[in-house]
Amino acid sequence: MVDLTASRARPRVRVESVEEAVEELRTHGLRVSAARRLVLEALFATDTPLSARQIADGIAGRIPRSDVASVYRNLETFEELGLVRHVHLGHGPSLFALAHANAREYVICESCDAVRAYEPTQLDAVRAAVRDVSGFEARFDHFPLAGHCPTCADNRGT
Amino acid sequence: MVDLTASRARPRVRVESVEEAVEELRTHGLRVSAARRLVLEALFATDTPLSARQIADGIAGRIPRSDVASVYRNLETFEELGLVRHVHLGHGPSLFALAHANAREYVICESCDAVRAYEPTQLDAVRAAVRDVSGFEARFDHFPLAGHCPTCADNRGT
Numbered sequence: 488m489v490d491l492t493a494s495r496a497r498p499r500v501r502v503e504s505v506e507e508a509v510e511e512l513r514t515h516g517l518r519v520s521a522a523r524r525l526v527l528e529a530l531f532a533t534d535t536p537l538s539a540r541q542i543a544d545g546i547a548g549r550i551p552r553s554d555v556a557s558v559y560r561n562l563e564t565f566e567e568l569g570l571v572r573h574v575h576l577g578h579g580p581s582l583f584a585l586a587h588a589n590a591r592e593y594v595i596c597e598s599c600d601a602v603r604a605y606e607p608t609q610l611d612a613v614r615a616a617v618r619d620v621s622g623f624e625a626r627f628d629h630f631p632l633a634g635h636c637p638t639c640a641d642n643r644g645t
Numbered sequence: 646m647v648d649l650t651a652s653r654a655r656p657r658v659r660v661e662s663v664e665e666a667v668e669e670l671r672t673h674g675l676r677v678s679a680a681r682r683l684v685l686e687a688l689f690a691t692d693t694p695l696s697a698r699q700i701a702d703g704i705a706g707r708i709p710r711s712d713v714a715s716v717y718r719n720l721e722t723f724e725e726l727g728l729v730r731h732v733h734l735g736h737g738p739s740l741f742a743l744a745h746a747n748a749r750e751y752v753i754c755e756s757c758d759a760v761r762a763y764e765p766t767q768l769d770a771v772r773a774a775v776r777d778v779s780g781f782e783a784r785f786d787h788f789p790l791a792g793h794c795p796t797c798a799d800n801r802g803t
Contacts, residue, residue: 594779595788597787603781605779612777616770616773617771620763620771622794623761623790623798624793625792626755626791626793627791630735630755632781632783632790633783634775634783634784636781637781
């Protein structure tokens with residue numbers, strides 16, 4: 488599995504199209520292989536984060552299939568450049584998105600794996616409450632808020 | 646790696662000593678091997694969650710060393726019984742604790758891996774803010790709150 492922690496510190500690079508992303512690769516002296524282009528096309532084809540497996544499977548026939556290990560390597564390269572970021576949604580695999588195009592934060596249900604996406608401002612009250620207790624500046628775009636969704640909470644009697 | 650998701654739904658069993666835990670194993674028809682006893686001794690020897698590796702390494706000489714794969718298997722068995730639970734602290738390995746003995750919730754720093762432990766009531770205002778936005782009942786004992794600690798937040802200028 489890819490260790491992406493360090494790369495999170497890199498500045499996020501905004502690219503508006505596959506071609507702009509390709510240009511960014513070239514600027515850094517990186518080869519623009521067909522495999523790399525496919526990953527970029529997948530990320531631009533959707534506005535929800537994708538797993539490496541979904542990209543390798545061609546996101547339901549929208550792009551050609553590719554090799555999952557290669558997808559992981561290329562996502563890692565893109566994350567090091569600041570083009571891509573990842574989010575951990577519970578116990579599942581990390582999901583990947585364009586670094587700037589999808590500035591969402593997430594709340595996940597540990598029981599049924601439901602995921603809700605929010606604009607960051609919608610969670611500012613949560614952030615303020617965390618700051619009051621701990622002094623930490625919380626963010627939920629990388630490690631989401633976790634708990635039980637209303638349905639699962641009802642079922643548990645909590 | 647152990648898939649522990651399903652086991653989280655099991656009720657937590659309170660045991661006050663290694664001997665009570667051993668009794669719980671016997672009640673479920675499980676063999677009380679030396680390896681299993683070592684894992685229980687490790688969990689009772691500290692009030693902070695431990696990684697399987699720390700347990701296998703003998704928690705700094707406090708118990709004999711053992712095999713990490715065996716430690717994982719036994720932790721899984723104990724979690725299925727409700728004796729043990731795990732917490733994900735960022736990108737690192739899961740940590741394990743007695744299910745009832747350490748009812749803490751956690752805030753982690755994504756940058757420097759700092760971890761702060763809180764009594765659940767200390768994070769009730771955060772929980773209320775999450776409930777207001779999403780209706781979710783948040784908990785931070787399994788997937789912690791994540792963000793940047795005051796020092797790292799200062800360094801980032803956020």
